[in-house]
Amino acid sequence: MTLPRIAVDAMGGDEGVRVMIDGAAEARRRHDKFQFLLVGDSARIEEALKAHPNLRSASEILHCDDVVGGDEKPTQALRRAKTTSMGLAVNAVKQGDAGAAVSAGNTGALMAMSKLALRTMPGIDRPxxxxxxxxxxxxxxxxxxxxxxxxxxxxxxxxxxxxxxxxxxxxxxxxxxxxxxxxxxxxxxxxxxxxxxxxxxxxxxxxxxxxxxxxxxxxxxxxxxxxxxxxxxxxxxxxxxxxxxxxxxxxxxxxxxxxxxxxxxxxxxxxxxxxxxxxxxxxxxQHNGAVFLGLNGVVVKSHGSASADGVANAVAVAARLLENKLTERxxxxxxxxxxxxxxxxxxxxxxxxxxxxxxxx
The missing domain is CATH 3.40.718.10 (Isopropylmalate Dehydrogenase)
Structure with a gap:
């Protein structure tokens, strides 16, 4: 059985593309039924994927070279939601192209984009x-x-x-x-x-x-x-x-x-x-992966300084929540x-x- 794809903002985080791809590859080994949508600079992603053929065969790349800055204000980031890797990863959940999004980027921007794109669930006032x-x-x-x-x-x-x-x-x-x-x-x-x-x-x-x-x-x-x-x-x-x-x-x-x-x-x-x-x-x-609860979709925030192991744990959180139908619960x-x-x-x-x-x- 093929489960929903997980959109990974490959450009977010302090360490950049390599750590995000290494983490996604480790997560793929743990959850081999999942497919991935890797959002970011396609050339850099392809280079990082050379070491992970198992992930490459389970992934689609969505090219984007615009990145939300770590100190960027959420209101500024929102204006570029349609052109940044973070915004496109969240939008993939909105459009049904992915079941969850994972980013290690700016938390405030991620929350703003997620709330605007996915909206809060009926019965929830604030995520x-x-x-x-x-x-x-x-x-x-x-x-x-x-x-x-x-x-x-x-x-x-x-x-x-x-x-x-x-x-x-x-x-x-x-x-x-x-x-x-x-x-x-x-x-x-x-x-x-x-x-x-x-x-x-x-x-x-x-x-x-x-x-x-x-x-x-x-x-x-x-x-x-x-x-x-x-x-x-x-x-x-x-x-x-x-x-x-x-x-x-x-x-x-x-x-x-x-x-x-x-x-x-x-x-x-x-x-x-x-x-x-x-x-x-x-x-x-070992405990990486915070979740925005109350939205019409799953969005997981990884620590910006997370290692590949930490990114894998954040992706694993997204996978587990999809498997167990968190929003339905x-x-x-x-x-x-x-x-x-x-x-x-x-x-x-x-x-x-x-x-x-x-x-x-």
Whole structure:
């Protein structure tokens, strides 16, 4: 069975075409039923494909030599959506030429282009950027929003919870993912009105396929006690950067400690299997691939600095979401929401600028 094609923005990312093609080739080895649409400079793509005949036989090239800059404003990038590799990759999903798009380019531009081209799903006011992070347990934790919306009201937070739970069920296989709202405390009186109201609505929505039990503080995100953490994009992006920074701090501290003396170097050799496991677990490439949830199509954002391994993981995320029909799952779950939950509430008005800018790279 041939599954939908994945459009890869081969020009996005800090490392350029070679890493994107190497990553797509690795993903092709993992998911050999998928076909690819490689968007970018055809000469450079063809050159990179010489080392990957398996990918070449499963790919079509869409030539484009215009690239969205890493520091380009989303509004500027939108004007060139029809001529850039990022815009054409997203448009392939809109036109049905691909089932998903993957880019390591400018996050703000990708969000703006995706939202304009694909629009939000019925029942969703604003899309959210969802990523996964490692925990002390076997399964990763899904966190959203990571930067698509600087503010979120009660309605947004409940929708984020529904979308995050659908994503988590694909990742973990758990029928009722454990969902929590990120807050400054776990007591019912803590947090903003929007947080407290969202908690009340989620507790009353027994028809939803999730296990909701209030709030979680940021120091518990990676403990393995929760499957989905829901927050606004401002708080979520700060929490994500803090966690990533702490992980780098730990690995750098260990490296410094193990090279400080001869005795430390001997200790490193003895403990190397454990330290290598830690390094692998904290490596962002192993958890690469944030998803724009709530759109009429699958769009995955790779870290701009991702290695070929990281790009492969981002493409694998897109493949898995297509295989498990993520958008259909979210539509079904939204249908389970009691219409009375929204009685007397008006849909949130879109912001003038639909994105908050770069958030994951």
């Amino acid at each position: 959210a950027l969802a990523g996964v992070m490692p925990t002390l347990e076997e399964d990763d934790v899904v966190m959203l929003d990571l930067g698509a919306n600087t503010e979120a009201d009660t309605r947004n937070l409940v929708q984020f919870a529904v979308m995050g739970a659908a994503y988590s069920r694909i990742l973990t296989g758990r029928q009722k993912p454990r969902v929590r709202l990120l807050n400054i405390g776990t007591e019912d009186i803590k947090g903003t009105d929007a947080l407290r109201d969202a908690a009340t609505q989620l507790q009353d929505a027994s028809a939803l396929d999730m296990s909701f039990d209030g709030f979680i503080e940021s120091d518990k995100i990676n403990r393995g006690e929760v499957d989905v953490v829901v927050t606004d994009g401002f708080s979520g992006n700060i929490a994500l950067k803090a966690i990533e920074g702490a992980a780098r701090f730990v690995t750098d501290l260990l490296k410094s400690a193990f090279t400080s003396s001869l005795r430390s170097k001997i200790g490193f050799l003895v403990s190397r299997p454990a330290t290598e496991l830690l390094r692998h677990h904290l490596d962002p490439n 979210i539509s079904h779950d939204l249908g389970e929401l009691d219409a009375r939950m929204w009685a007397g509430t008006a849909p949130a008005q879109p912001e003038a600028d639909p994105v908050s800018g770069e958030s994951t790279s």
